Amino acid sequence: MRTGGQILGGIDAGGTSFRCIVATGPGQILAEERFATTSPDETLARAAAFFADGPGRQAAAIGIACFGPVAVDPAHPRYGTILSTPKHGWSFCDVLGPIRAASGRPVAIETDVIAAALGERQWGAGQGEDNLAYVTVGTGVGAGILSQGKPFHGALHSEAGHIRVPRHPDDGAFAGVCRFHGDCLEGLASAPALAARWGCDPADLPDDHQAWEIEAHYLAHLCATLVLVGAVRRVILGGGVCARSGLVGRVARRAGDLLGGYEASLDVDGHAIVVPPGLGLQAGSLGALVVAASACPV
Numbered sequence: 001m002r003t004g005g006q007i008l009g010g011i012d013a014g015g016t017s018f019r020c021i022v023a024t025g026p027g028q029i030l031a032e033e034r035f036a037t038t039s040p041d042e043t044l045a046r047a048a049a050f051f052a053d054g055p056g057r058q059a060a061a062i063g064i065a066c067f068g069p070v071a072v073d074p075a076h077p078r079y080g081t082i083l084s085t086p087k088h089g090w091s092f093c094d095v096l097g098p099i100r101a102a103s104g105r106p107v108a109i110e111t112d113v114i115a116a117a118l119g120e121r122q123w124g125a126g127q128g129e130d131n132l133a134y135v136t137v138g139t140g141v142g143a144g145i146l147s148q149g150k151p152f153h154g155a156l157h158s159e160a161g162h163i164r165v166p167r168h169p170d171d172g173a174f175a176g177v178c179r180f181h182g183d184c185l186e187g188l189a190s191a192p193a194l195a196a197r198w199g200c201d202p203a204d205l206p207d208d209h210q211a212w213e214i215e216a217h218y219l220a221h222l223c224a225t226l227v228l229v230g231a232v233r234r235v236i237l238g239g240g241v242c243a244r245s246g247l248v249g250r251v252a253r254r255a256g257d258l259l260g261g262y263e264a265s266l267d268v269d270g271h272a273i274v275v276p277p278g279l280g281l282q283a284g285s286l287g288a289l290v291v292a293a294s295a296c297p298v
């Protein structure tokens with residue numbers, strides 16, 4: 001899946017905000033609009049309106065990078081629908097249908113992390129690599145895997161953010177915050193987990209705080225699992241938490257230790273190939289363009 005220089009539309013449909021763009025790629029964004037995620041009706045109507053008038057009308061097709069869980073297999077009876085979610089009002093909400101009906105153009109949908117992986121592969125830190133994972137660590141923890149250039153999906157999509165990980169030796173008392181599993185990875189390493197464990201906004205923790213050593217431990221286990229189970233050669237660590245100075249490098253070293261030289265996904269120093277995003281906060285919306293390309297008639 002790649003774009004071919006045509007004008008496409010992308011929607012980064014997040015639980016906090018939506019970002020809509022019309023573009024051919026990074027640096028060639030013809031129009032952009034960002035707004036808060038409110039009720040489904042209001043939010044989807046605003047996104048549809050973006051593509052109905054002005055520059056938005058130029059998009060040949062529209063891709064949606066959607067928060068999940070979401071049905072992304074066209075054969076799924078609820079294709080394009082968000083499934084059961086803690087996000088108030090959004091459970092079993094059809095995201096794709098209203099955009100397609102209002103725009104009259106082909107529309108495709110992917111998970112936010114798969115879309116980001118596709119965007120990073122075409123323009124960012126995933127260039128030249130067909131087997132990679134994109135991880136986001138923020139309100140939740142999610143991972144999207146590309147296997148031989150294609151999104152890796154099963155009955156639904158990967159939920160690698162909810163794997164169990166061994167406790168850091170200094171973190172035995174914290175119960176975790178995942179509403180489903182308590183102390184799964186998301187329950188221990190998401191931004192809300194950091195806030196609950198340390199009693200402050202994670203942004204206020206200094207770079208040399210023990211929090212980041214513990215965080216690196218947990219994220220290194222995810223990276224090692226993605227290498228071993230997903231057979232990826234590169235892991236891109238995105239999301240607000242991973243923007244912390246020094247954290248990605250620390251995770252790379254820890255993941256290399258965990259893998260013990262066993263896998264091909266190591267650099268010459270034995271570190272796992274764990275890198276920051278090349279597209280920053282635009283990975284989702286730009287990745288949605290690649291998703292849009294998959295909907296274009298050939």
Ligand code: ZN
Pocket residue numbers: 161162178179180181182184185186187
């Ligand atoms: Zn969980």
